[in-house]
Amino acid sequence: MVHTGSSILFFSLLISSFLAPTHGKKQTEALGFLHKSKLTKNSAVDTSSFEVIQRDRVEVLPQEGLKERDRIEKLPGQPNVEFSHYGGYVTVNETTGKAFYYYFAEAQKSPHSLPLLLWLNGGPGCSSLAYGAMQEHGPFRVHSDGKTLYKNRYSWNHAANVLFLESPAGVGFSYSNTTSDFERGGDKETASDNYVFLLNWLERFSEYKNRDFYISGESYAGHYVPQLAHTILHHNKAANKTLVNLKGIIIGNALINDDTDLVGIYDYLASHAIISDESLYQIKKYCNVGVNATPPSLDKCRAVGNDVYMDLENIDLYNIYAPLCHNTNLTQKPKKGSLLDFDPCSDYYVHAYMNTPEVQKALHANVTKLSYDWESCSEVIKYWDDSPSTILPLLQEFMENGLRVWIFSGDTDGRIPVTSTKYSINKMKLPVKTAWYPWMLNGEVGGYTEVYKGDLTFATVRGAGHQVPSYQPLRALSLIMHFLAGTPLPNTSRHD
Numbered sequence: 093m094v095h096t097g098s099s100i101l102f103f104s105l106l107i108s109s110f111l112a113p114t115h116g117k118k119q120t121e122a123l124g125f126l127h128k129s130k131l132t133k134n135s136a137v138d139t140s141s142f143e144v145i146q147r148d149r150v151e152v153l154p155q156e157g158l159k160e161r162d163r164i165e166k167l168p169g170q171p172n173v174e175f176s177h178y179g180g181y182v183t184v185n186e187t188t189g190k191a192f193y194y195y196f197a198e199a200q201k202s203p204h205s206l207p208l209l210l211w212l213n214g215g216p217g218c219s220s221l222a223y224g225a226m227q228e229h230g231p232f233r234v235h236s237d238g239k240t241l242y243k244n245r246y247s248w249n250h251a252a253n254v255l256f257l258e259s260p261a262g263v264g265f266s267y268s269n270t271t272s273d274f275e276r277g278g279d280k281e282t283a284s285d286n287y288v289f290l291l292n293w294l295e296r297f298s299e300y301k302n303r304d305f306y307i308s309g310e311s312y313a314g315h316y317v318p319q320l321a322h323t324i325l326h327h328n329k330a331a332n333k334t335l336v337n338l339k340g341i342i343i344g345n346a347l348i349n350d351d352t353d354l355v356g357i358y359d360y361l362a363s364h365a366i367i368s369d370e371s372l373y374q375i376k377k378y379c380n381v382g383v384n385a386t387p388p389s390l391d392k393c394r395a396v397g398n399d400v401y402m403d404l405e406n407i408d409l410y411n412i413y414a415p416l417c418h419n420t421n422l423t424q425k426p427k428k429g430s431l432l433d434f435d436p437c438s439d440y441y442v443h444a445y446m447n448t449p450e451v452q453k454a455l456h457a458n459v460t461k462l463s464y465d466w467e468s469c470s471e472v473i474k475y476w477d478d479s480p481s482t483i484l485p486l487l488q489e490f491m492e493n494g495l496r497v498w499i500f501s502g503d504t505d506g507r508i509p510v511t512s513t514k515y516s517i518n519k520m521k522l523p524v525k526t527a528w529y530p531w532m533l534n535g536e537v538g539g540y541t542e543v544y545k546g547d548l549t550f551a552t553v554r555g556a557g558h559q560v561p562s563y564q565p566l567r568a569l570s571l572i573m574h575f576l577a578g579t580p581l582p583n584t585s586r587h588d
């Protein structure tokens with residue numbers, strides 16, 4: 093077992109960052125769950141992991157009239173808006189009765205010409221409605237009363253038509269009528285189901301069929317996004333035509349390459365004065381982290397694990413300088429919502445809002461009366477099967493196929509920190525096209541960027557945690573606009 097030592101350490105790391113919410117799992121715990129199951133088996137590189145599940149044909153069901161049925165009139169507590177939004181189910185497997193829930197916010201202006209952007213959250217098991225739509229870059233945020241919404245003026249639907257998908261089955265409102273579906277989840281199955289969802293959704297919203305299409309996501313979506321893109325390329329090639337007009341992908345604070353992702357965490361924690369240099373030294377020596385590690389010593393690894401546990405116990409590993417949520421209660425009257433000062437208790441507001449029957453009705457969600465609550469990260473998915481140790485070969489495949497590839501990183505995240513992402517990118521040994529420079533927004537450094545030959549852009553977002561648009565909404569909006577336009581991040585504020 094290659095990772096025994098570090099798995100124990102990892103486990104204690106994750107417990108520490110999990111602030112015992114009164115409900116559901118948080119992203120923190122969800123990623124831990126993955127690593128725990130992953131590290132119990134050999135995780136050698138295996139390219140067969142990327143085999144696309146073969147089907148005789150991808151089932152595209154008739155979709156007439158369903159788009160209008162899915163139109164959302166108005167959500168409870170919602171301010172007036174000019175754009176159209178939709179929510180509903182797409183059946184991805186008729187036999188097992190599996191259906192995925194989506195929320196779609198059309199662009200504020202020019203929905204007919206702006207691209208289509210899919211957003212996926214990670215986990216595995218976390219909801220794109222919980223994080224992406226309601227806490228990151230969707231058009232609304234939930235007030236502290238758990239009942240009313242306010243507008244997010246930095247919403248990504250200023251730049252694109254944005255589709256939020258709850259995937260796989262068991263996440264949020266997405267379900268399966270065959271409970272054994274929850275016991276054999278994994279990357280391949282998810283990629284395949286996401287693809288079936290997409291083809292059927294494009295049939296329902298047929299005006300988007302030939303539209304430029306991009307896939308975005310964060311955290312464990314570092315696996316979902318490339319694997320869906322890979323599936324799309326595969327089917328386009330097999331059909332010898334463009335079934336889905338995929339132009340590029342963008343992933344943030346993403347799980348990319350296990351070994352480098354792991355070393356990057358400890359290097360980040362030590363260099364940010366969270367753990368001691370001595371702890372870092374011992375982790376590398378005793379926990380088999382890093383390439384040239386000596387054989388692990390379980391007791392010594394455990395001991396340093398305890399030290400690290402205490403160091404992390406009272407900070408938010410997902411945004412190391414952020415305040416914690418000290419009162420999870422809703423407020424009678426809504427506190428004034430602040431876009432630029434993210435409320436660390438937001439998860440609780442969203443949880444209350446999404447579990448309100450009138451909200452579910454307005455969203456056309458939970459139509460089958462599921463037996464469990466809506467959670468930001470699934471409690472239903474019990475098992476995660478295939479999870480390759482690296483997705484680097486896919487990024488190389490995309491570059492060879494002329495797709496745009498951007499990787500961003502909020503630089504105050506300690507969970508999949510900027511060091512991890514840099515080490516992972518370095519593994520590809522790409523030649524530099526534009527050397528490292530600060531990118532600018534409104535006279536401030538928005539972050540730093542380096543562009544590689546083959547069309548891969550790496551960009552940091554300064555002062556942002558794991559969920560970049562939660563903490564730096566304006567910088568995140570600027571980033572996605574430049575990505576979609578295919579223009580380099582500006583080196584002076586004049587190029588905004």
Ligand SMILES: *[C@@H]1O[C@H](CO)[C@@H](O)[C@H](O)[C@H]1NC(C)=O
Pocket residue numbers: 147151184185186187188
């Ligand atoms: C539906 O799911 C079953 C069980 O996983 C699988 O065997 C079958 O191929 C799926 N059908 C389609 C059309 O995807």
Ligand SMILES: *[C@@H]1O[C@H](CO)[C@@H](O)[C@H](O)[C@H]1NC(C)=O
Pocket residue numbers: 183184185186188189190191269460
């Ligand atoms: C799941 O079962 C419910 C209740 O029988 C049914 O109404 C629904 O259509 C099924 N879902 C799918 C995707 O077949």
Ligand SMILES: *[C@@H]1O[C@H](CO)[C@@H](O)[C@H](O)[C@H]1NC(C)=O
Pocket residue numbers: 332
């Ligand atoms: C693929 O389609 C192009 C035209 O779009 C055609 O020229 C070519 O022969 C096709 N290739 C195969 C293998 O069918």
Ligand SMILES: *[C@@H]1O[C@H](CO)[C@@H](O)[C@H](O)[C@H]1NC(C)=O
Pocket residue numbers: 418419420421
């Ligand atoms: C939260 O609400 C509960 C139940 O109403 C109450 O007992 C508790 O004191 C509240 N907590 C805080 C920190 O206000």
Ligand SMILES: *[C@@H]1O[C@H](CO)[C@@H](O)[C@H](O)[C@H]1NC(C)=O
Pocket residue numbers: 264265447452458461462463464465466467
């Ligand atoms: C679905 O609705 C039922 C009530 O009909 C509720 O008990 C359950 O929590 C809801 N589940 C989800 C996932 O929304």
Ligand SMILES: *[C@@H]1O[C@H](CO)[C@@H](O)[C@H](O)[C@H]1NC(C)=O
Pocket residue numbers: 529580583584
């Ligand atoms: C800044 O960006 C512009 C436009 O991309 C480019 O022409 C110029 O060379 C860059 N300047 C520096 C100092 O990098």
